[in-house]
Amino acid sequence: MSSKRVALVTGGNRGIGKEIARQLAHKGLHVIIGCRSEEKGWQAVSELRSEGVELEVQAVDLQDPGSIDAVVYRIRQEHGRLDVLINNAGIILDRGVSVLDVEEGVMKETLETNFFGPLRMIQAVVPLMKEQGYGRIVNMSSGLGSFQGMQGLLGLKGSSSAYRISKTMLNALTVLVDQEAAAYGIQTNAVCPGRVQTDMGGTDAPHSVAEGADTAVWLATAEEEDGPTGGYFRERRAISW
Ligand SMILES: NC(=O)c1ccc[n+]([C@@H]2O[C@H](COP(=O)([O-])OP(=O)(O)OC[C@H]3O[C@@H](n4cnc5c(N)ncnc54)[C@H](OP(=O)(O)O)[C@@H]3O)[C@@H](O)[C@H]2O)c1
Numbered sequence: 616m617s618s619k620r621v622a623l624v625t626g627g628n629r630g631i632g633k634e635i636a637r638q639l640a641h642k643g644l645h646v647i648i649g650c651r652s653e654e655k656g657w658q659a660v661s662e663l664r665s666e667g668v669e670l671e672v673q674a675v676d677l678q679d680p681g682s683i684d685a686v687v688y689r690i691r692q693e694h695g696r697l698d699v700l701i702n703n704a705g706i707i708l709d710r711g712v713s714v715l716d717v718e719e720g721v722m723k724e725t726l727e728t729n730f731f732g733p734l735r736m737i738q739a740v741v742p743l744m745k746e747q748g749y750g751r752i753v754n755m756s757s758g759l760g761s762f763q764g765m766q767g768l769l770g771l772k773g774s775s776s777a778y779r780i781s782k783t784m785l786n787a788l789t790v791l792v793d794q795e796a797a798a799y800g801i802q803t804n805a806v807c808p809g810r811v812q813t814d815m816g817g818t819d820a821p822h823s824v825a826e827g828a829d830t831a832v833w834l835a836t837a838e839e840e841d842g843p844t845g846g847y848f849r850e851r852r853a854i855s856w
Contacts, residue, residue, distance in 0.1 A: 677732025
């Protein structure tokens with residue numbers, strides 16, 4: 616069994632996921648970048664190697680349940696443990712499209728990656744975490760999916776509904792998984808990273824990737840048995856669902 620804590624970051628080849636992987640590796644965890652293109656994953660690793668950290672790459676596509684089972688099987692065989700799961704990978708396909716016009720296919724594809732992907736990942740890793748009586752699950756959500764955010768407060772009206780509803784569902788999943796898993800030392804939380812300078816967030820976003828990754832890394836490395844769980848955080852503070 617690996618002596619270091621082992622972390623899996625989905626979508627760890629770019630954006631916030633890559634930065635989370637980087638920060639976790641600098642904190643001494645063995646980090647596995649989960650991504651659909653292994654080639655892209657190794658590109659990220661070769662960049663991070665210049666900072667003196669070593670990471671691993673494993674292929675995983677959230678839309679492919681077989682690849683999720685396979686990656687968790689390999690982690691069990693090769694490391695015997697998984698301490699941290701960062702459900703980071705996500706897509707937005709309906710930016711600016713009204714809920715009255717969004718195509719059902721777009722809604723389904725978004726839920727497939729942003730909701731069913733994390734659900735599958737959680738169902739696959741929790742048995743391993745339960746065996747060790749320890750786990751940290753961080754779901755990368757968005758304030759756009761909070762009920763408060765959807766009640767017009769963000770001025771977005773009914774746009775980007777597929778993306779936003781997928782994050783509302785991810786928030787609900789966070790709460791329900793926590794109800795089942797907390798008794799086994801598994802702390803499950805949702806995070807809004809703020810709007811971050813990535814391909815998704817755009818170059819004019821107010822936050823750097825380092826800022827966007829910070830709260831997820833904080834929750835992923837919280838060692839206290841009574842640390843936060845079942846919560847929703849931005850900038851290390853609880854926010855409204
Ligand atoms: N950036 C923001 O302002 C912001 C704000 C709120 C919440 N978030 C959330 O934070 C997370 C990361 O966002 P980001 O800005 O870093 O996004 P990003 O730059 O667009 O990167 C998304 C990552 O997800 C991966 N991915 C997409 N579909 C996948 C699938 N089916 N299987 C595996 N990986 C898949 C991508 O892989 P490929 O390289 O192969 O495409 C990429 O690595 C997302 O969940 C997002 O919703 C971001």
